[in-house]
Structures are given as structure tokens and as C-alpha cells.
Amino acid sequence: MNSASSGNQSSEFGVGPSVALGAAIAANLRADRALMSDTKLFAGQGSESDSTRSGCGKQDPVPELSVDLAGVRLQNPLIPASGCFGFGEEFLDFFDPNILGAAALKGTTREPREGNPTPRIAETPSGMINSIGLQNPGIDVVVAERLPALAKFYHQPVIMNVSGFSIDEYVECCEKADGLSEFIELNISCPNVHGGGMSFGASCAAASEVTREVRQVVKESKLFVKLSPNVTDVVEIAQGCVDAGADGLTLINTLLGMRIDVKRRCPVIAQSIGGFSGPAILPVALRMVYQVAQTLAVPIMGSGGIATAHDVVEMMMAGASAVQIGAESLRNPLVIPQILEQLPEVMAELGITNLQEIIGVAKQ
Numbered sequence: 183m184n185s186a187s188s189g190n191q192s193s194e195f196g197v198g199p200s201v202a203l204g205a206a207i208a209a210n211l212r213a214d215r216a217l218m219s220d221t222k223l224f225a226g227q228g229s230e231s232d233s234t235r236s237g238c239g240k241q242d243p244v245p246e247l248s249v250d251l252a253g254v255r256l257q258n259p260l261i262p263a264s265g266c267f268g269f270g271e272e273f274l275d276f277f278d279p280n281i282l283g284a285a286a287l288k289g290t291t292r293e294p295r296e297g298n299p300t301p302r303i304a305e306t307p308s309g310m311i312n313s314i315g316l317q318n319p320g321i322d323v324v325v326a327e328r329l330p331a332l333a334k335f336y337h338q339p340v341i342m343n344v345s346g347f348s349i350d351e352y353v354e355c356c357e358k359a360d361g362l363s364e365f366i367e368l369n370i371s372c373p374n375v376h377g378g379g380m381s382f383g384a385s386c387a388a389a390s391e392v393t394r395e396v397r398q399v400v401k402e403s404k405l406f407v408k409l410s411p412n413v414t415d416v417v418e419i420a421q422g423c424v425d426a427g428a429d430g431l432t433l434i435n436t437l438l439g440m441r442i443d444v445k446r447r448c449p450v451i452a453q454s455i456g457g458f459s460g461p462a463i464l465p466v467a468l469r470m471v472y473q474v475a476q477t478l479a480v481p482i483m484g485s486g487g488i489a490t491a492h493d494v495v496e497m498m499m500a501g502a503s504a505v506q507i508g509a510e511s512l513r514n515p516l517v518i519p520q521i522l523e524q525l526p527e528v529m530a531e532l533g534i535t536n537l538q539e540i541i542g543v544a545k546q
């Protein structure tokens with residue numbers, strides 16, 4: 183499953199690895215001035231791996247990195263987050279995607295979408311704001327072209343991310359996607375589309391309803407619902423989705439944020455407000471994963487601010503069975519292989535031999 187046939191595949195999903203590290207940068211992101219400098223992205227952020235390095239030269243016994251995610255075995259918990267991996271090919275220049283635990287693909291809608299006008303990326307200290315607007319080639323192209331192309335070089339579990347503007351659209355996309363990937367992730371939390379995704383994730387009734395309807399047609403894939411942090415009571419909405427039949431949850435999507443260009447006296451991005459993500463949001467994501475994990479016994483993919491092996495351990499101790507890495511991959515396309523390399527060292531430092539055993543261990 184991937185972006186295959188297109189000669190300009192990166193522009194299909196609107197974002198890709200940072201410029202300084204390769205030619206695979208998304209063509210449309212070239213128009214996003216803020217993302218042109220890899221060194222400036224996440225201004226103010228320190229080295230992501232300093233805290234995870236140990237001086238220990240001695241090799242510890244090989245630790246167990248594999249995890250169970252709703253009955254699917256992942257060789258490790260590391261997953262590129264939806265929107266930050268396209269349909270797979272973009273990362274081939276950087277590393278073999280078969281090292282991943284699983285891969286979440288760009289959000290897919292019924293119709294092809296060009297996405298929002300540019301600029302649609304803004305920098306922030308330790309994070310970024312995006313307003314891509316679900317740029318994607320549409321479910322039929324994803325099914326007919328992207329998935330078969332990805333399957334030629336990628337052999338680990340796949341997470342298809344589905345978005346919609348109506349319940350009918352979610353249902354139609356999920357019906358077409360069911361069984362083609364191990365997981366379907368229902369994005370009911372995208373802040374970058376008008377009149378659509380956001381509203382489903384913002385109320386318990388709407389989140390339950392869309393989950394219940396989609397559950398009727400998702401018979402083979404595991405159904406995860408990706409929740410918005412932009413709510414008062416995330417546990418209530420999580421409960422509603424689980425009661426409606428979700429196999430698991432992804433927490434969290436982006437926070438709402440904005441920046442102002444003070445010289446031009448207007449918002450930096452064309453849509454004014456976008457989705458804020460990156461290392462700055464890790465504490466929010468940890469808090470929400472923790473709150474939900476304390477209450478509900480469902481598998482959780484933790485997403486939001488993961489940038490180091492240490493963050494992975496923290497997120498899993500909060501209750502995540504696997505983690506998704508988004509914005510940091512755009513700043514540093516090699517972050518996932520780097521985390522994979524650092525994990526055993528961090529585990530050894532913390533006396534962890536099996537990652538599965540630390541899921542949800544953080545308790546008051």
C-alpha cells in the first residue's frame with residue numbers, strides 16, 4: 183500500500199520529510215515558507231536524544247520490544263502518525279519502513295482533496311501548526327493504487343486513517359477499506375476541515391454514533407477511533423466510542439493553535455487556526471492517555487509529542503500499547519530509526535526487559 187505510481191507522490195498528502203534531509207519533500211510544502219528550513223522548525227527545542235543517551239558501553243541482553251495491539255503483534259511499538267508518512271514511499275530514501283511496528287497512512291476521504299490553501303504550516307517553539315486540510319487522492323485511488331504499491335515493499339501492519347464530512351462518508355470509506363489493512367483508524371478529530379471531522383470528535387453523542395455506524399461495516403480490520411484533545415472530558419467520549427464498538431483508541435490528534443505574523447498583522451497560516459503538535463504537546467497527550475487508560479481497558483495508540491525513546495517509555499507507562507510519531511518525523515525523518523536504536527539502552531537504564539510489561543504501570 184503506498185503512493186507508488188505518481189511521479190510526484192509527496193504532494194499527494196501534503197507533507198513529507200524535511201528539506202535538509204532529502205529530495206522527497208512534498209512539492210506543495212515548498213510553498214510553505216515555514217518548513218523550508220529544517221534547522222528552524224521547532225525553534226528553541228534542544229537535542230531530542232540527549233536525555234536518552236547513557237555512557238554505558240556494555241551490551242545488555244536483547245530486550246523484548248514487541249507489543250500486542252488489539253490482538254495484532256507489532257515487532258515494536260513505533261508507528262509514524264497519520265499525515266506524517268504519506269502512503270509510505272516518502273520515507274524509502276531515509277530508512278527501510280519494515281523496521282516500523284506499523285504504519286499509519288495519510289487520512290483518506292471519499293473524494294480526492296487538494297487540501298487547504300498555503301501557507302499551511304507555522305513553526306512554534308518545540309512544535310508546529312499545520313492546516314493541511316486532508317489532502318489525499320480519495321479512497322478509490324488509495325485502495326486501487328496506493329495500498330498495492332505499498333505492499334510491494336512494506337510488510338508490517340498498516341493503519342488506514344479515514345476521515346469524513348458525514349456519517350455516510352465514513353461508512354462508505356470504511357466499507358471499502360475493511361480487511362485491506364490490519365487497522366482502520368477513524369479520524370473524528372481533524373481540526374483542519376470546515377463542517378466535518380471536528381464535530382464528530384467534539385461530542386460524545388456524535389463520536390458514539392459515527393463509531394456505531396462504522397462498526398457495522400468494519401468486520402475484519404481492527405477499528406480504532408482517534409480522539410481530539412480539544413474537548414472538556416476525553417474519558418466520556420472515549421467511553422462512548424468503546425461502548426459503540428471501537429476495538430481501541432488513538433489519543434491524541436492535534437490541539438487547536440495559531441500564530442500571528444506581527445509584521446503583516448495577520449495569522450501565519452491561510453486558515454488562521456490549525457492543529458498544534460510536536461514535542462510541546464507531550465504532557466497533554468500523556469495526561470489524556472493516562473486518564474483514559476485509568477478508566478477503560480482498551481488498547482491505546484499514544485500520539486502527541488513523541489520525539490525520543492524516553493518519551494516512548496513514558497507514553498507506554500501512561501497506558502499506551504504503541505506510540506505514533508508525527509511532527510518530529512517531519513523535522514527529522516530519521517527519528518524513528520534513532521528511537522529504535524536508543525530504546526534498548528533506555529530500557530536497560532530503567533531495568534525494563536519487556537516493553538509489553540510497562541503498559542499502564544504508572545499509578546498514583
Ligand SMILES: Cc1cc2nc3c(=O)[nH]c(=O)nc-3n(C[C@H](O)[C@H](O)[C@H](O)COP(=O)(O)O)c2cc1C
Nearest residue numbers: 263264265289312369435459460486487507508509
Ligand atoms: C502535517 C500533519 C498532517 C496530519 N494529518 C493527519 C491526518 O490526515 N489524519 C489524522 O488522523 N491525523 C493527522 N495528523 C495528526 C497526527 O497524526 C498526530 O496525531 C498529531 O500530529 C500529534 O502527534 P505529533 O505531536 O507527534 O505530531 C497530522 C499531523 C501533521 C503534523
